[in-house]
Amino acid sequence: MTDIKTADKLFFENTDMDRASVENLVSEALSGADDGELYLEYRQSEGFAFDDGRLKSASFDTTQGFGLRSVSGEATGFAHASELSEQAIRKASETVKAVASGRSGEIALPPAGSNRALYTEDNPLSEVPFDAKVKALAEIDAYARAKDSRVVQVSASLAGSWQGIEIIRSGGERSGDIRPLVRLNVSVVVEENGRRETGSHGMGGRTGYDFYLEEATWKGAVDEALRQAVVNLKSVDTPAGEMEVVVGPGWPGIILHEAIGHGLEGDFNRKKTSAFSGLIGERVAAPGVTVVDDGTIPDRRGSISVDDEGTASACTTLIEDGILVGYMQDRQNARLMGVEPTGNGRRESFAHMPMPRMTNTYMLDGDRDPEEITRSVKKGLYAVNFGGGQVDITSGKFVFSCTEAYLIEDGKITAPVKGATLIGTGSEALKKVTAVGNDMKLDDGIGTCGKAGQSVPVGVGQPTMLLEGLTVGGTAS
Numbered sequence: 113m114t115d116i117k118t119a120d121k122l123f124f125e126n127t128d129m130d131r132a133s134v135e136n137l138v139s140e141a142l143s144g145a146d147d148g149e150l151y152l153e154y155r156q157s158e159g160f161a162f163d164d165g166r167l168k169s170a171s172f173d174t175t176q177g178f179g180l181r182s183v184s185g186e187a188t189g190f191a192h193a194s195e196l197s198e199q200a201i202r203k204a205s206e207t208v209k210a211v212a213s214g215r216s217g218e219i220a221l222p223p224a225g226s227n228r229a230l231y232t233e234d235n236p237l238s239e240v241p242f243d244a245k246v247k248a249l250a251e252i253d254a255y256a257r258a259k260d261s262r263v264v265q266v267s268a269s270l271a272g273s274w275q276g277i278e279i280i281r282s283g284g285e286r287s288g289d290i291r292p293l294v295r296l297n298v299s300v301v302v303e304e305n306g307r308r309e310t311g312s313h314g315m316g317g318r319t320g321y322d323f324y325l326e327e328a329t330w331k332g333a334v335d336e337a338l339r340q341a342v343v344n345l346k347s348v349d350t351p352a353g354e355m356e357v358v359v360g361p362g363w364p365g366i367i368l369h370e371a372i373g374h375g376l377e378g379d380f381n382r383k384k385t386s387a388f389s390g391l392i393g394e395r396v397a398a399p400g401v402t403v404v405d406d407g408t409i410p411d412r413r414g415s416i417s418v419d420d421e422g423t424a425s426a427c428t429t430l431i432e433d434g435i436l437v438g439y440m441q442d443r444q445n446a447r448l449m450g451v452e453p454t455g456n457g458r459r460e461s462f463a464h465m466p467m468p469r470m471t472n473t474y475m476l477d478g479d480r481d482p483e484e485i486t487r488s489v490k491k492g493l494y495a496v497n498f499g500g501g502q503v504d505i506t507s508g509k510f511v512f513s514c515t516e517a518y519l520i521e522d523g524k525i526t527a528p529v530k531g532a533t534l535i536g537t538g539s540e541a542l543k544k545v546t547a548v549g550n551d552m553k554l555d556d557g558i559g560t561c562g563k564a565g566q567s568v569p570v571g572v573g574q575p576t577m578l579l580e581g582l583t584v585g586g587t588a589s
Contacts, residue, residue, distance in 0.1 A: 118233055119278035119288030122154045127196050134198060135284040141180060141205030142282040147443055148182040148208070149421060150201065150280040153462040156237050157273040162249035164265060170246075172237075177462040182208035183444050192463045223287065223423040223443075223453070230410045230417050230425075231318035233290040235274040240321045245270055248325045256300050256334045262345075263338070264308070265301035270294070272321060279422040287422035293317075293413065293569060295558065296324040298333045302341040309347075311340030316557035317411045340497070340516055347530035350517070350586030356492035357534065357582045358485060358520060362553040363497060365572035368403060369473050370503045371510040371538030374563065376405075376430050376438075377456070377468040378445035380505055387508035387539050388436060396436045397542030400478050403431040405440050407455055407471030413557040414472040414571035421457035421466050428454045430473075431542070442468045460566040470561060474573030478548025482576040485547045487523035493532060493584055494518040494525050508538035511585070531587035541579060549576030 124131045134150070142148045154176045161168045177194040178201060189208035193200045252268040271294065278288040295316030301308055313336040315324065323329055359367065380386035388396060397403075407416050407425030416425045421443050430438050441449070442457030445468055458469035486494065494517060501512035514532040518525045554573035561570040 116278070116286055116288040118290050119152070119276050122276045123152045123196065123278050129196060129198055134201060135280060137198065137201050137205055138180075138280050139282045139284070141208055142182055145182040145184050145211065147447065148282070151179040151181070151420065151459070151462055152196065152278040152280070153177060153275065155273060155275040155461070156235070157271075158237050159269065159271045160245055160249060161267070161269045162246070162253055163267045165253055167246055167249070175461070178204070179459070179462040179464070180204040180208050181465060182211050184211045186448065187211045188444070188465065190465050223418070223421065228417055228424065230408060230415050232292060232320065234292065234320060236272045236292050236294050236320040237274055240325065244325065245321070248330060252298060252330050252334055255331060256298070256338060259334065260302065260338055260342070262302040262304050262342070263300055264303045267299040269297045270321070277420065279420070281422070287418050289417045291318060291416070292320065294319060294321050294324060296330065296333060297558070298330070298337045300334070300337045300341050302338070302345060304345050307345060309341050309344035311337040311342070311344065313337040313340070314556065314558040317413050318415060319411050343516060343528045344530065347528040349588035350529040350532040350584065351588045352584060352586035354581050354583050356489045356520075357579045357584065358489060358492060358494045359574070359577050359579065360494065360496040361482070361549065361551050361574060361576050363555040363572065364495060365474050365555065365574035366498050366501070366559070367510070367512055367534070368475055368574055369470060369559070369561070369570065369572045370501050370512070371508060371536075371541060372403065373405070373470045373473045374503065374505050375508055375538060376440060377470070378439045378441040378449060379468050381439050382445050382449050385506050387506065387537070391436045392438070394436055395434050396539055397431050397434040398545040399434045400548050401431060401434050401542055401545050402429070402476040403473065404429050404476065405456065405470055405473045409472055409571070412472050412554065412571050413559060413569045414470070416455070416458070416471060419455045419457045419466070420459045421453070423453045423455045423457060425455040425471060428456070440468050440470060442466050458568050460568060464566050467564065467566070469563060469568055470570050472554065472571035472573070474552065474554060474571070475548070475575060475577070477550050477552040477575050478577070480547045480549050482549040482551050485549055485576055485578050486520060486525060488547070489520045489578070490522060492520040493529070494520050495532065495534065503538070509536070510538060511535050529586070533585035535583040535585055541582065544579045544581055545577050546580050547578040551575050
């Protein structure tokens, strides 16, 4: 099983718990249930924030605990505690046993074993000294101010975590994972003629800090943040109305994630609360649109060797050439829908129950040259970067704010605009795709997804694409 030896050290060599005794407790607690597991977690995390020439904050936390879940039909019993002991697990088992009376009568088989490891086991928090991290942040601040005299504020942050998990099922089946995660963020504010604008850039992944602390890497992050800020200094008001919109590659895939991805998660579709419920085999997007969720990409922020139920991650095709072909599934929803789990059962921590969640969700390449796509637009918008957005899962309606966008006039990208928003419905927007570029790109490793009060790291991506007749909200009078 993936990383099971390292996980065993965390939970059985470094505690007073006996593995055989814990396995017996789990089997007893889940007796008569359809499914369930004991989820053990140990996590170290740290964060550094450097603002306006000084270290503003530094933190280090260690958390550990377990979550015990019993599933019978649609009913779930769940108990958790931050104490890793047999006594605490035994007490929790009394809570979760109560749901067994509603079982379906079908015992779920354990996930297939996996020896795959998509990232290092090394702990990034202990590899680089404290002073080196602070020094890098100070150098980022100094470099940004020396680069452009218009810079009036610089914020930089580093964050890292090292998480070990082990999943134990009835009968002693076990799986585990060791997950590093780091992130670097840079934000700058520039001022010119009394006008202030902001630019930011972030990057990260399931690796160590070394790459992100290399001078060439962090200078590139500063340069990109500064470029965005300077572009925004020149921005004009956005004209509103229905128009052609060219959406750039990479991070703009957040539209797919929010407006489409959540609607393709198994729980919403089992409960028939998604705009995509009951549409398997139906056309939900234009020809040429293929969307996948892939948790198997090495070192990516959204990747997981196994999910939080022990199922190996997979590359799941959701939409193929415009046709809806699948949903993302955890074990419970997959069993109730009569399909196989897809390795998308994820949870924020031991204190949360798993649910269907995305990993790295992106659109595959098309066959059009991106420059050709732009040249085909007489009047429209070129959207490159996005900030916040809102989505209604049931209807699929969305609103996204652009942090970097430009006018397209007679096939040429012209003035940058401010205050642009994209408004539409996920299922309808995909049907308006008239061209898909050949420049698919994944984001730089900054995505965090929220659902039902839980946050997990994710990745997004897409090639350049053209949408006809999308509503643009603007600021021009």
